[in-house]
Amino acid sequence: MSISISKILSSHDINELKAQGSYLELKRVTENQLSLKLNVRSWVTLFDKVTHLQKAAPANKASILSIISSHPVEDAKKQIEKLIDVKFSTADSKQLKSHFLLLCKAFKKAAFDPYQKFEETKHKNFQHSSRLEGINMNVVADKSLESVLAKYQR
Known part of the structure; x- marks a missing residue:
């Protein structure tokens, strides 16, 4: 990487x-x-x-x-x-x-990252097109790996 x-x-x-x-x-x-x-x-x-x-x-x-x-x-x-x-x-x-x-x-x-702007626009367009079909997509906050592991840890 x-x-x-x-x-x-x-x-x-x-x-x-x-x-x-x-x-x-x-x-x-x-x-x-x-x-x-x-x-x-x-x-x-x-x-x-x-x-x-x-x-x-x-x-x-x-x-x-x-x-x-x-x-x-x-x-x-x-x-x-x-x-x-x-x-x-x-x-x-x-x-x-x-x-x-x-x-x-x-x-x-x-200050301007074209890839990041593309990803934001793609996500926003997906939400709007889903709403047109009657599916409400809520914006989910990014979670850290530690918070996800803590939630599902036994």
């Missing part, structure tokens, strides 16, 4: 994130695709870091780009770490800028 960075970034809760694969795989894919070091050790911190980056990176984009262009690389990396709480492992400012723009681009793509 291949893990997509867009699916990781578009996870709405920890259970959705866990459904993508194992913790180490998700962490490794995220770090490799975004070219940064996350410094996380659990599911909760991984999810918190991803959601924090989704908000902090685009919000501070202009200030971070000005920091990169006006400061030496080491100073810029320290200031960026304070702003968005992530470490970049780069040697020069050009590479630092490209890694940060890659990070912003990844979060921009995560």
